[in-house]
Amino acid sequence: MKSTTRGTLAAVITCVAAAAGAAACVTPAAAIGTVPVPVPLDGVEKSLNVELPTIGGEIPLPTPGAPEGPRFVEGRLIPERVVPQLPVAAGLPGVGLRAPLPEVLGNDFNHLGLDAPASDLRTLSPGLALDAPLTAPNPDRFGLPDLRTPQAGVLTPVLQAVPGADLGVGEGL
Structure with missing residues (x-):
């Protein structure tokens, strides 16, 4: 070799x-698709000699999808969706909180916790649909198009999410 x-x-x-x-x-x-974001409170906790809550979060990363292209419809001069809707998948930010909760009787601590995880979010941007003020060529008028009223429409944006959270009290830190 x-x-x-x-x-x-x-x-x-x-x-x-x-x-x-x-x-x-x-x-x-x-x-x-999320980036964890811890909140550092260790320095404050050590300097004050107190138990502080632990806080963390999640920031979602949006990812654009492929738009559905224009559709050609018989009898129209302009495609059905001139400006297509752009789908974007992301999420709602999440948070996690765990705070010490002192007991009334005794020296031990309990905790209060809140957990709201990042949830999926699906969106579609607004789109635009137009139609020309002319029809297709008319054979009865020697191939000349007929006139009609122009049409314009806005495709409404879509926003879908199912957020959730959990709040609870438990033993220990």
């Missing part, structure tokens, strides 16, 4: 190994 062939083979194997290693390092946050 020539040295150039061995060098090329070594480069290919190195690239494949690097790609496999990068695929294994994908974080779960990137897989679900």
Whole structure:
């Protein structure tokens, strides 16, 4: 085997190994489309010598989809959806809060927790539908189009989400 062939083979194997290693390092946050955001309160907690709540959040990453293209309809000169609606999938931000709750009797602490996970959000941007003030060529008028009133319409935007939250009290911190 020539040295150039061995060098090329070594480069290919190195690239494949690097790609496999990068695929294994994908974080779960990137897989679900949210970025975790912790709120660091450790310095305040240590300086004041008090138990403070732990707070964290999730920020969704919007991902645009492919718009449905214009549809040609018989009898219209302009396609049905001139400006198509753009779908965007994202999520509502999530929050997690866990605050210490002192017991009335005793030295132990309980906690109050609020968990509102990031929920899916589906949207469609507004679209536009137009029709020309002319009809298709009319054979009775020697191929000339007929006149009619122009038509314009706005396709309404869509917003769909199912948010949820969980509020509870429990033992321990």
